[in-house]
Structures are given as C-alpha cells and as structure tokens.
Amino acid sequence: MGPETLAKHLDLVLEGLEIDHPAGTRVANLTRLSGGANNETWRFTWHETPLILRRRPFSAESIESLEGNILGLSLVDEAAIIQLATQASVPVPRIYKVFEASHPLGESFIMAFIPGESIPQQWLNTAVFSTARKGLAYECGEALAHIHTVACSQLPQSIKPNTLAHRFDGIQRRLHVFGDISPAMQFGLNWLTDHAPKEVPCVLLHGDFRTGNLLVNEQGLAGILDWELAHQGPPAEDLGYLCAHVWRFGNIEKPVGGFGEYADLLAGYRSIAGWAPDLASLQYWEIFAALNWGLVCQTMGALWHSGSGDIERAAIARRRSEAELDLIYLIDAWETV
Amino acid sequence: MTELDESITAADVTSRQLLQAVKGFLAETVTPALNDRDQFNARVAANVIGIVQREQALGPTLSALDSAAFKKWVPDGSPGRDVVTQISQALAKREIQPDAAFLDYLKQRQLLLSAINNPRYANRVLAAEKWRHLTTESDSMADQR
Numbered sequence: 001m002g003p004e005t006l007a008k009h010l011d012l013v014l015e016g017l018e019i020d021h022p023a024g025t026r027v028a029n030l031t032r033l034s035g036g037a038n039n040e041t042w043r044f045t046w047h048e049t050p051l052i053l054r055r056r057p058f059s060a061e062s063i064e065s066l067e068g069n070i071l072g073l074s075l076v077d078e079a080a081i082i083q084l085a086t087q088a089s090v091p092v093p094r095i096y097k098v099f100e101a102s103h104p105l106g107e108s109f110i111m112a113f114i115p116g117e118s119i120p121q122q123w124l125n126t127a128v129f130s131t132a133r134k135g136l137a138y139e140c141g142e143a144l145a146h147i148h149t150v151a152c153s154q155l156p157q158s159i160k161p162n163t164l165a166h167r168f169d170g171i172q173r174r175l176h177v178f179g180d181i182s183p184a185m186q187f188g189l190n191w192l193t194d195h196a197p198k199e200v201p202c203v204l205l206h207g208d209f210r211t212g213n214l215l216v217n218e219q220g221l222a223g224i225l226d227w228e229l230a231h232q233g234p235p236a237e238d239l240g241y242l243c244a245h246v247w248r249f250g251n252i253e254k255p256v257g258g259f260g261e262y263a264d265l266l267a268g269y270r271s272i273a274g275w276a277p278d279l280a281s282l283q284y285w286e287i288f289a290a291l292n293w294g295l296v297c298q299t300m301g302a303l304w305h306s307g308s309g310d311i312e313r314a315a316i317a318r319r320r321s322e323a324e325l326d327l328i329y330l331i332d333a334w335e336t337v
Numbered sequence: 338m339t340e341l342d343e344s345i346t347a348a349d350v351t352s353r354q355l356l357q358a359v360k361g362f363l364a365e366t367v368t369p370a371l372n373d374r375d376q377f378n379a380r381v382a383a384n385v386i387g388i389v390q391r392e393q394a395l396g397p398t399l400s401a402l403d404s405a406a407f408k409k410w411v412p413d414g415s416p417g418r419d420v421v422t423q424i425s426q427a428l429a430k431r432e433i434q435p436d437a438a439f440l441d442y443l444k445q446r447q448l449l450l451s452a453i454n455n456p457r458y459a460n461r462v463l464a465a466e467k468w469r470h471l472t473t474e475s476d477s478m479a480d481q482r
Contacts (some may be wrong), residue, residue: 032374072349079455172429180425182445187428187435252459315381321450322458328443329464 001057001106003030006042009105010053014046017096017110021047039075039228043113050113052093054078055106071332072207072228076100077156078208080229081204090146091215091223098312116215116222120249123216124258132220139221140214141268141276144238148203148273152232154253161202168193171295178298184324188291191331197284202232209238210247211257236277239265240285245326246319248291287330294323353393360386391453399449406442444468 007027014027032046042053067216073081079098086092094112101107123129170190180186207229215223241247242265243255251258256265261265262279270276301317303309350358359385368379407420410433414423427433435443448468451461465472 085385138475154394175425175429180422180429182423182430183421184447186425188445190428190431190435250459252343311378311385312381315385315388318385318454320462321447321454325447325451325464328447329460329467330438332440332444 003032004107006030007044009045013097013099013105013110019046019049019096029056051096052111052113052160053108054111055108057106073156073158073230075109075228077105077158078227081158081159081227082111084150085224085227086145086148088150090143091221094224104265114215114223116217118212118215118225120211120258124211124249124251128218132216132218133259135220136216137256137264138268140209140224140242140256141265141270142241143273144206144223144235145220145269145272146210147206147238148235150204151202152202155204155232159204159231163199164196168196171291174295174298178302181298182294182320183322184327185291185294188287188327188331192288192291195284197234197281201235203235203237205231205233207231207238209242210244211249211259212247214257235273236281237285237288239269239277240282242288243282243286244289244293245286245330246290246322283334287327287334290323290326290330294320294327297323339473353390356386358388391456395453399446399453402442402445402449410439432437441471445471448472
C-alpha cells in the first residue's frame with residue numbers, strides 16, 4: 001500500500017479518535033521509517049500530534065505455511081502486551097487504536113510518538129548521549145525486571161508457557177525444514193541442549209530487548225519498542241539477549257548492548273526484582289541468542305524465497321554467518337574457561 | 338616485443354569487474370536520486386554486490402574445506418548430495434563427536450563465511466585474532482577492504 005492510500009485510510013480513522021484536531025485535518029508528514037524487516041513503521045502528524053503507525057505489510061496467510069515462522073505476535077497481541085507493560089511501569093508509548101487484518105489499513109495499530117533516538121549509530125557513539133549511556137544498563141535492568149512482573153494470566157492466548165525442551169524440538173525441526181544448511185547452528189543447538197539449565201518458572205519476556213529497540217534521549221531510557229517477539233521464558237533469557245554480540249553494533253567490548261557493563265545491568269534488575277540471575281546463566285542465554293539470530297536470518301531467507309520482502313530481507317539471510325561465528329566463538333570461550 | 342604487442346590495451350571485462358561497475362553505479366549515481374527508503378535499499382544492494390565479489394574469490398576455498406571435512410567426518414556419506422547438509426544431519430543424529438579437530442573446522446569455516454558476508458563484523462576481528470593459527474586467505478581478503 002502506497003503512502004497516498006495509507007494517508008486516506010488514516011484520515012478516516014483518526015477523525016474518530018480522541019486526539020485534538022480542527023475540522024478538515026489531514027494526515028501530514030507521513031514517512032516510513034527505515035529498518036524493520038517484518039513490520040512497517042510509519043511516522044506522521046495529526047494536527048499537532050506526532051503519531052506512529054505499526055503495520056504488517058503482508059497477510060498472515062502468506063506466512064502461515066512457513067514452518068516455525070518466528071515473525072512473532074500479531075500486531076493486535078503486540079498492542080495488548082504494550083498496554084500491559086504500561087501498567088507495569090515500563091516506558092512504552094500509549095496505544096490509541098488497534099486494527100484487525102480485515103481493516104482497510106491491514107493489521108496495525110496507532111500509538112503515540114515518544115521523542116528520542118532509536119538508531120543505534122546515532123546514540124551509541126555520540127557525545128550528546130554520553131550521560132544517557134552511563135546509566136542505561138542499570139535502567140535496562142530495571143525495565144526488564146518491571147516487564148517480568150506482568151502476570152502471565154493476563155497475557156493474550158497466543159503467549160503460552162513453554163519448556164526449553166519443547167523449544168529445542170522446535171528449533172531442530174526448523175533447522176531440518178530450512179535444509180540443514182548450517183553445521184555451526186546444529187553444533188550450537190546440540191551444545192545448548194547438552195548444557196540446558198534447570199527449568200524455571202516462565203515470566204513475560206520482551207523477547208527482542210536490545211539496542212535498536214531502545215528509545216534513548218539525553219537523560220537515558222525513554223521507551224522500549226518492537227514487542228512482536230514477546231513470549232514466556234526464564235528471566236535470564238531477556239538479559240542475555242541484550243548482551244548478544246550481534247546487538248553490540250561493533251562496540252564488542254561493552255557487553256550490555258554495546259554501551260554498558262554486566263554488573264550495572266544485573267544491579268538494576270536486582271533493585272526492582274530483589275534478585276538477579278548469575279552471570280553464567282546470562283551468558284548461556286547469550287549463546288542461545290546467537291542461535292536465535294541465526295534462525296531469524298534463515299527465516300528471512302525463506303520468506304524472501306516465498307516472494308515476500310525486498311532486497312533487505314535477502315541480505316539479512318546472509319547475516320546468518322555472524323550468528324554462526326558468535327556461536328562457535330562463545331562456546332569455545334565457555335569450554336576453555 | 339613487437340610493435341603490435343605494445344599497442345594492446347585491456348579490452349576484456351571480467352565478471353568481478355562488472356560487479357564493481359554495478360556497485361559503483363548504485364553508490365554514485367542511483368542512490369543520491371532516490372527517496373530515503375529506496376536509498377537504504379540501494380545501499381543494501383551495493384553491499385550485496387560486495388558479498389558476491391568476495392564469494393567469487395573465497396568460495397572455492399570454502400568448498401574445498403567442506404569437502405575435506407565431509408570425507409573425514411561423514412565417511413559413509415553420498416558425495417553426490419550437498420556435503421554441508423550431510424555434515425549438519427550427521428551432527429543432528431549425534432554421529433559426529435565434536436572434538437577439537439572438528440571445532441577447528443567450524444572455526445575455519447566461519448572465518449571464511451564471515452569474510453564473504455561481512456568482513457567488518459566486530460566479532461570476526463576478535464575471532465580472527467584468537468584463532469590466528471587457523472587463519473587462511475580469508476583474512477588477507479578481509480584486510481584488503
């Protein structure tokens with residue numbers, strides 16, 4: 001759907017929302033934000049209010065046949081999770097309206113625009129964000145602890161409890177379906193299975209809590225974006241994911257997202273939760289996150305082959321080799337300690 | 338050397354040079370004329386051409402490495418089928434015991450693959466240093482970037 005058609009549909013739905021505007025207001029400054037290989041994100045202005053549209057550009061049916069697709073929640077469920085996160089004191093944007101797939105806009109929701117910077121290269125290395133970076137690992141720990149307090153009984157039906165063994169089975173199936181093309185990922189899965197931690201009670205996980213999905217202003221953490229991979233799992237998983245090499249954006253010496261230290265992340269978590277995972281548990285999930293990123297890359301390749309997506313998606317499929325390298329590197333380091 | 342030899346200038350264009358030409362066209366001519374989203378995709382396209390160029394150079398080394406690993410760790414495999422797939426499947430069935438030699442194969446393989454797909458990846462630099470005893474032409478290729 002092109003910007004002009006999108007704007008016309010938005011004009012119609014925004015008329016009915018409780019956002020201050022004079023008669024005859026039209027959507028202005030509609031711009032697609034770059035990045036985001038699954039869902040489109042559009043920024044626009046309605047009278048004086050800046051807003052964001054999250055929209056799935058393809059029908060759910062087009063990916064249903066893809067074995068083990070990991071494109072995540074429907075946008076309807078993602079919006080529900082964001083609303084639960086709001087109640088748990090997590091910095092997230094207000095949701096104004098949610099649309100089912102049958103709506104002319106497609107599956108989508110409109111939410112508030114939170115000022116801040118999300119592009120990692122903009123805030124990770126520039127002096128203007130130096131104060132923000134100092135406290136950010138601690139703030140991320142706090143935010144994750146808040147997310148993990150959401151009662152699982154309130155979650156949408158699609159977010160069910162899961163066991164690690166069941167997840168390993170799913171990953172193995174996916175590796176087979178995608179053609180068994182990666183000895184490194186198979187080796188990684190075998191290792192993770194052999195070193196699996198004892199099962200612990202599941203909590204709500206953001207599932208994609210990382211640099212790139214954090215909105216940062218000059219003071220620190222302003223918002224947490226992209227909840228489409230939310231699921232249930234052990235708390236250490238979210239913390240390890242944030243530390244995965246792929247999400248350090250080149251600042252490999254800063255283990256927490258390319259900006260912070262493990263101790264600060266764990267201290268922030270402990271300040272809210274009253275406890276924190278040990279470092280080894282967190283690092284196990286770093287290895288798991290590397291495998292997971294490899295699977296995402298494989299899925300992107302499969303989606304591209306199915307005719308869904310542009311050249312970005314084809315290129316992401318090749319980033320699998322980064323995940324594979326991380327897997328071997330991290331397991332090698334673990335084994336030689 | 339004859340007078341004729343001295344007058345010969347390069348006239349053929351290799352596939353590698355063609356790719357370089359397309360990459361330059363995308364970066365210098367196409368990208369500046371596009372909107373934000375298409376500029377992003379044009380930059381991705383230029384990077385993709387870089388991947389193909391590097392695969393042309395390093396692909397044969399990677400294939401040789403995989404073939405040798407296949408012979409060593411999947412001795413009863415079918416040479417007619419994809420060897421990487423057969424190595425993965427043997428791992429899945431736990432038919433390969435991943436000893437130090439096998440781990441070295443995986444390390445070499447990933448150094449080559451990442452040299453093709455993203456030689457600037459930060460962890461690749463660390464890995465290449467740590468696994469220096471295993472490095473191959475992949476590193477000289479990466480250094481040329």
